[in-house]
Amino acid sequence: MADVDTVRLCEQIIRTQFGPLTATVASVLLTRGRLSLPQIVRFSKLKPRTVRAAILVLVQHNVLWHAHDEGELLEVNIDECLMRLRYGRYVWQAEQLFGTAGAEIVQLILDNGKMRPPDVISRLSVYDPVKGPAVYAQALHKLVDGAYLRPSTVLSHQSPRDKWIRYEAEEKAKISGFPTAKELKQAKETADARLKREEEEAEEIGMKRKPKDQSGRSSHKRKAVEEDVVDDEVYFRVNCEKFNIHIRNKLIENAATERYNGCTGLVLRATLKATDAKQLRLTDVRSDPTSFANVVMQLPEDEDLSAGLVLQSSKRPSTMTLVKDYLGILASADNPTATGRAASFVSISSSKVQVEFELIRRRLRRRVLEAVARERHGDDGVRILRLLTDTGKMDEKQISKIGMMANKDVRPLLSAMSADSLISLQEVPKSADRNPTRTFYLWYVDAQKAESALLDNLYKTLYNIAMRRQAEEEEPVVAAVLEKRQRTDVSQDEERLLTRNEREVLAQWEKKREKLTVLEMRVEEAVFILRDLGRLGSSDD
Known part of the structure; x- marks a missing residue:
């Protein structure tokens, strides 16, 4: 619950x-x-x-x-319910990727939950019955082929956690005698593989093969060529995870741009775009390897990459050379240590490049925790959080000494951060009686506990934002103006049929709504980092 x-x-x-x-x-x-x-x-x-x-x-x-x-x-299904906050962003992404037709298809399916392709095309082709069906059918094929739409099957209406527990119990029942740790681990891995295989098989029913004869050949040499077409009998729903992958990639690009410059973010975006078709899971540790040439092909032709580097000579190097330099910077090639690898964005091996999703996820989650610590406890709180994260368990005197802070300032700060669940306390008794005077008290960062507590606060903030928007909208003066604007005659000519006072009330309401929407998007971005990209959204927890 x-x-x-x-x-x-x-x-x-x-x-x-x-x-x-x-x-x-x-x-x-x-x-x-x-x-x-x-x-x-x-x-x-x-x-x-x-x-x-x-x-x-x-x-x-x-x-x-x-x-x-x-x-x-x-x-x-709580995750599916919370995902509805991003539906507007999904429609916008579909428009950027597939045009207006793709956005209309995604919006229609989101409004109806799940639909069959003939129903989608007939509903959207009402105003253009001649060209509309072909346009929407093409856009629908691209959405299904790119896994932006997934088939809705019986398995998708059952809790995957229940199936995983049942499969694990079946594997454990096959073990004779008292199971060992290795056998239990193998049973869990087998259950995971079985569940994943079922999901992949269920998603394959959305497309079917249709034989098509090649024209322009003689009858005795004509061969049947199969092409994929969308199955009209399957109900499709929006695949939120595929759209979430684009949100993740945008966050990664913004992180690289913020750390280095815009050209570096552009190269990283091209690297992500080169493997976009194979990115199907948010839980991937790293992307598939791709070559430098594929990265160059994904770059815009009118971009000047030399503007982001300080070149030694006046002669402008080739685009391939510039891309290699940027990827070397993103891979922390100048710092081949554990610290440099932890700060990298990509890894390079044998002329292939991979985006390290797991390393970037850790840094994004840590940045959210540090931002909360700085907001609530100042720079000293961030110093303690970083010290405990990098070093591990430490007592109060060690924190005071290594952090170069007065002991009288450290003690209340530790208590306040512990109350916010940013740090935790571990008791290590010296004797069996657990006497407090003979006990070590070690402070450390329990990342999962801190992220879980912060996520609860973010959910509370999202609820308060929604209630504030509702309260502003239900204010008598605003409600009267909004109700008047919904009239057909007023909506066609607001300047003439609304008084100046009503237009001012309407402008103030729209300004407040815009601020609340921006705030909601920022909070939702933090939720995405902690839940969808974090350990809280993994199946192991």
């Missing part, structure tokens, strides 16, 4: 997008865990017909999981 802040945020999201009755059903499942349909009816105090309709809506939009344990049980 989720914590209080996560439950409030999920309930608020469902209330905003599906209404109060559906939010009531979701709230019961969020607070009480898995329930059957009669239990939901009893706890929600709604009519069975209303509950069934709400459940159908949530299942259609992939917010509910099915569990068959002594009957059919329902459970909220």
Whole structure:
């Protein structure tokens, strides 16, 4: 079950997008865990017909999981619910990648949860029945082929955690006698591989082979050539992970640009783009290797890469030479130590380059923790956090000595940071009676605990932002103006039919809404780093 802040945020999201009755059903499942349909009816105090309709809506939009344990049980897919905060960004990404047609397809499927290709094309081709079907069919094929849309199967409506537990139990049952640690580890790996194989097989049903005869050849030499076409009988849903990969790549590019310069970020973006088709999981440790020539091919032709380097001669080197120099900088080639590798963005071996996702993820998570420590406890808090992260467990006197801080300043700062879960305390007793006077108290950074506590605070912030936006919108003066603007005649001529005072109220409201939206995007970016890129989003936890 989720914590209080996560439950409030999920309930608020469902209330905003599906209404109060559906939010009531979701709230019961969020607070009480898995329930059957009669239990939901009893706890929600709604009519069975209303509950069934709400459940159908949530299942259609992939917010509910099915569990068959002594009957059919329902459970909220919290990750899918929280992912709805990024739907606007997904539509924008689809427009940047596939044009207006791709954005309209993604938006339509997001609005309906899952749809079949004929239904998508018929809905979008209403205003252009001649050219529309071909345009949307081509865009839909690109989305499915690039894994931006994935088939919705029976497996996608079941909790992967349940299947993993069942597979692990089946593997453990095959072990005779008392299992060893090696056998238990092998059972977990086998369960992971089986679950991953099932997911890959389920995603392959979205495309089917269609034989096509090659024209321009004689009949006795004509051979059937197979091409992939989208299966019209399959329901497709948006693959959030593929869009999240683009968000991750943008964060990596911004980190390189901030550390070095814009040209370095441009080269790193070209490196990521060269392996974009093979990036299917956020959990990948590193990207597939690619050659320097592929990186050069992904660079814009009008960019001057020499502007980001201090060249020794006036003669401008070739683009390949400049790219090698930038990749050497990103790989920390001038510092071949453990510290240099930990600070690198890419790794180079035998004329191949790979982007080190795991190293970058660690630095991004650490930067978020340091930003929170600086905001709440100043530069001294960041100094202590870095000292404990790099060194490990230390007592108060060691922190004071190595950090060159007065002991009277260190003690209250450690207590305050411990209250915020940024650092933790480890007790090491000298004797069996655990006497406090004969006990070592060592401070250290429990990264998972700190990130989990910070993530809860970020969820609380997102909920407060949404409630603030709702309160501003429901203010009587603003609500009256917004209601008047929704009229057909007013929406066509706001300048003439709205008074100056009403236009000022409307401008102030739009300015407040813009500020809240920007703040929400910044908080959501931190959530993405800690949850989707962090250890909190891994399957092992």
